[in-house]
Amino acid sequence: MVNWFNYKIVLSCFTFLMFILLSLKKENTQKEFKWGFFGHQKINRMAVFTLPPEMIGFYKEHIEYITEHAVDPDKRRYAVKGEAECHYIDIDHYAKDGEDVFDIVPKTWTKAIEKFTEDTLRAYGIVPWHIQLMKLKLQKAFEAKNIDLILKYSADIGHYIADSHVPLHTTENYNGQLTNQKGIHGLWESRLVELNSDDYDYFVGKSQYISHLLDYTWEEVKKSNNALDSVFRFEKEVTNELPSDRKYAYEQRGNTTIQTYSKEFSNLYHSKLNGMVERRLRTAIISVGSIWFTAWVDGGQPDLNSLRHLPPSPELLIEIENLNAEYQKGQKKGRVCDDH
Numbered sequence: 406m407v408n409w410f411n412y413k414i415v416l417s418c419f420t421f422l423m424f425i426l427l428s429l430k431k432e433n434t435q436k437e438f439k440w441g442f443f444g445h446q447k448i449n450r451m452a453v454f455t456l457p458p459e460m461i462g463f464y465k466e467h468i469e470y471i472t473e474h475a476v477d478p479d480k481r482r483y484a485v486k487g488e489a490e491c492h493y494i495d496i497d498h499y500a501k502d503g504e505d506v507f508d509i510v511p512k513t514w515t516k517a518i519e520k521f522t523e524d525t526l527r528a529y530g531i532v533p534w535h536i537q538l539m540k541l542k543l544q545k546a547f548e549a550k551n552i553d554l555i556l557k558y559s560a561d562i563g564h565y566i567a568d569s570h571v572p573l574h575t576t577e578n579y580n581g582q583l584t585n586q587k588g589i590h591g592l593w594e595s596r597l598v599e600l601n602s603d604d605y606d607y608f609v610g611k612s613q614y615i616s617h618l619l620d621y622t623w624e625e626v627k628k629s630n631n632a633l634d635s636v637f638r639f640e641k642e643v644t645n646e647l648p649s650d651r652k653y654a655y656e657q658r659g660n661t662t663i664q665t666y667s668k669e670f671s672n673l674y675h676s677k678l679n680g681m682v683e684r685r686l687r688t689a690i691i692s693v694g695s696i697w698f699t700a701w702v703d704g705g706q707p708d709l710n711s712l713r714h715l716p717p718s719p720e721l722l723i724e725i726e727n728l729n730a731e732y733q734k735g736q737k738k739g740r741v742c743d744d745h
């Protein structure tokens with residue numbers, strides 16, 4: 406009995422120490438992250454505040470984890486083959502002249518495979534279906550009251566949901582490479598957010614139970630896709646309006662100077678988009694909160710207060726450390742969001 410008690414104390418101390426050490430180490434690597442991560446972290450963080458009283462205490466306690474690990478799926482692109490396709494769907498690949506592509510691609514995975522084969526689906530991205538799988542995983546984690554998995558899958562699914570709200574995650578022309586607008590991906594989801602996020606309104610209301618998640622997911626993908634026309638057109642317009650030497654500027658990031666879209670260009674583009682970036686960001690926040698809530702309800706509404714004041718396990722922290730190591734090596738395994 407005494408031994409067991411001592412063992413538990415030693416284990417708790419070890420876990421706590423690992424947590425501190427890895428947090429410090431992560432703090433260092435965080436500085437090297439790109440700004441593209443900012444939006445994901447903001448979405449996961451703000452989604453916590455949409456949750457009902459039964460959930461918010463647990464999520465607030467782990468808000469730093471949920472925020473920081475909003476970007477794990479992007480890091481996993483450097484570590485895991487088959488990860489990249491989970492972040493997007495090049496839906497226009499399936500379009501033929503005059504047809505509505507959302508009538509062409511079946512909503513369910515099984516029917517979509519029957520029609521196009523799994524290889525084709527994976528080649529052009531699977532984000533709407535991946536969200537369904539992740540929601541099930543999160544639901545199972547709630548059923549099992551497994552803290553590690555609740556945290557991991559909550560952070561992960563937040564990322565995929567957020568990606569599905571970005572127009573450029575729904576097209577083959579994801580970085581403007583087919584229309585001489587290369588760099589537009591980072592411009593829309595990183596640069597514009599970086600410059601304007603302080604002015605956005607993050608109070609989005611309460612999360613809602615989603616009874617038909619597949620339909621809901623497709624609806625958001627469709628809204629993202631419908632916005633593409635403006636995304637490309639306004640970038641072209643601003644490019645034509647400004648002399649070319651005013652499109653880009655040099656900025657200091659830490660010790661390096663980088664070329665980026667000028668503030669003048671970015672601001673003009675942002676105002677032409679007329680609130681689109683903020684609207685998609687806000688919708689992403691409520692979607693993330695609502696899907697967490699739905700997974701919790703479908704997982705039997707476990708009492709999350711009984712899971713409070715426990716840190717993640719050493720195993721989870723080691724897994725995170727390995728992921729960071731792969732990311733630092735920088736070998737991409739598939740498409741990365743801000744490929745330029």
Ligand SMILES: [Zn+2]
Pocket residue numbers: 478479492564568742
């Ligand atoms: Zn992503």
